[in-house]
Amino acid sequence: MSLLSLFTRKRSAPVAxxxxxxxxxxxxxxxxHTDLAAILQEEIxxxxxxxxxIDRDKxxxxxxxxxxxxxxxxxxxxxxxxxx
Amino acid sequence: MSKVMVVTSGKGGVGKTPSSxxxxxxxxxxxxxxxxxxxxxxxxxxxxxxxxxxRVVYDLVNVVQGDAKLAQALIRDKRVDTLSLLPASQTRxxxxxxxEGVKKVIxxxxxxxxxxxxxxPAGIEKGAMLAMRYxxxxxxxxxxxxxxxxxxxxxxxxxxxxxxxxxNGEKFEKHLLLTRYSPARAARGxxxxxxxxxxxxxxxxxxxxxxxxxxxxxSNVGCPVTLHNPVSAPARAYMEAARRLLGEKLDxxxxxxxxxxxxxxxxxxxAIA
Numbered sequence: 001m002s003l004l005s006l007f008t009r010k011r012s013a014p015v016a017x018x019x020x021x022x023x024x025x026x027x028x029x030x031x032x033h034t035d036l037a038a039i040l041q042e043e044i045x046x047x048x049x050x051x052x053x054i055d056r057d058k059x060x061x062x063x064x065x066x067x068x069x070x071x072x073x074x075x076x077x078x079x080x081x082x083x084x
Numbered sequence: 085m086s087k088v089m090v091v092t093s094g095k096g097g098v099g100k101t102p103s104s105x106x107x108x109x110x111x112x113x114x115x116x117x118x119x120x121x122x123x124x125x126x127x128x129x130x131x132x133x134x135x136x137x138x139r140v141v142y143d144l145v146n147v148v149q150g151d152a153k154l155a156q157a158l159i160r161d162k163r164v165d166t167l168s169l170l171p172a173s174q175t176r177x178x179x180x181x182x183x184e185g186v187k188k189v190i191x192x193x194x195x196x197x198x199x200x201x202x203x204x205p206a207g208i209e210k211g212a213m214l215a216m217r218y219x220x221x222x223x224x225x226x227x228x229x230x231x232x233x234x235x236x237x238x239x240x241x242x243x244x245x246x247x248x249x250x251x252n253g254e255k256f257e258k259h260l261l262l263t264r265y266s267p268a269r270a271a272r273g274x275x276x277x278x279x280x281x282x283x284x285x286x287x288x289x290x291x292x293x294x295x296x297x298x299x300x301x302x303s304n305v306g307c308p309v310t311l312h313n314p315v316s317a318p319a320r321a322y323m324e325a326a327r328r329l330l331g332e333k334l335d336x337x338x339x340x341x342x343x344x345x346x347x348x349x350x351x352x353x354x355a356i357a
């Protein structure tokens with residue numbers, strides 16, 4: 001610890017405040033929607049499975065909420081044999 | 085019209101039980117009929133904080149399960165005769181409580197008391213859910229510290245979605261009680277300020293309880309701080325908070341740090357607001 005740091009002690013409260021504001025903005029956006037991706041995954045899977053035999057593990061649904069744009073990403077790997 | 089008020093926080097150790105005891109006693113001291121219900125089944129402590137640990141015969145679980153009548157389980161406070169306590173069970177677990185059972189007990193308590201204060205367990209599990217389920221309003225106890233503020237935010241979200249009132253689309257009143265606030269540390273920029281916490285959580289402020297040795301002194305001897313040392317800073321903060329709950333409009337003064345001289349700072353004397 002340098003001698004200077006004794007006199008310029010960093011204030012920690014503003015850091016706490018900023019970290020909380022960022023974190024809570026993110027957590028609030030997810031509030032109540034945490035299960036949405038799982039629900040979508042199940043329903044999408046059910047629809048596709050009606051027509052194509054697919055592997056449950058090869059379906060991936062990802063929900064990203066940004067401040068400007070939110071994206072819903074659905075990634076389904078088709079089995080090589082299935083040609084619809 | 086009786087009111088059911090949950091004292092909750094999400095995080096443990098922020099002062100829910102001492103705050104339930106102090107607010108309950110303060111309300112009872114104004115002549116209101118008050119019961120404080122301990123919902124922390126398996127880890128009861130309200131009895132100890134209230135100094136009634138040797139008077140527990142029946143508890144909330146006994147009443148919910150029909151093994152005892154409500155009147156048998158209620159413990160009347162020896163200092164304030166309008167104050168009662170309904171202890172939690174120490175030997176059972178949270179699954180011993182059911183939603184219907186709790187509703188029945190709360191409805192019965194509503195008929196007997198002006199205030200039913202539900203002292204919630206920490207966490208967001210069944211016990212905490214049942215404590216808030218039938219409430220009309222909530223006191224969210226928060227420390228000016230990151231994990232406490234985050235958990236309070238989570239609990240506020242639940243109060244707005246998981247309570248019967250919220251489900252019926254009714255207004256659910258929430259109040260922030262900031263505890264263990266150290267004005268000296270906030271002034272030095274080492275602790276979140278009152279305004280910071282209010283801005284982040286965005287619910288109205290009920291009171292600011294300064295960090296004080298009197299809170300521990302009171303729980304050591306099993307007495308709500310408002311009765312143990314009524315002139316102390318935390319007792320005054322709780323009494324004013326109780327008056328606000330009764331509808332009085334009182335300004336909330338932010339505790340300020342006692343100015344310390346050089347010698348005081350050198351020896352690290354605690355500033356008492």
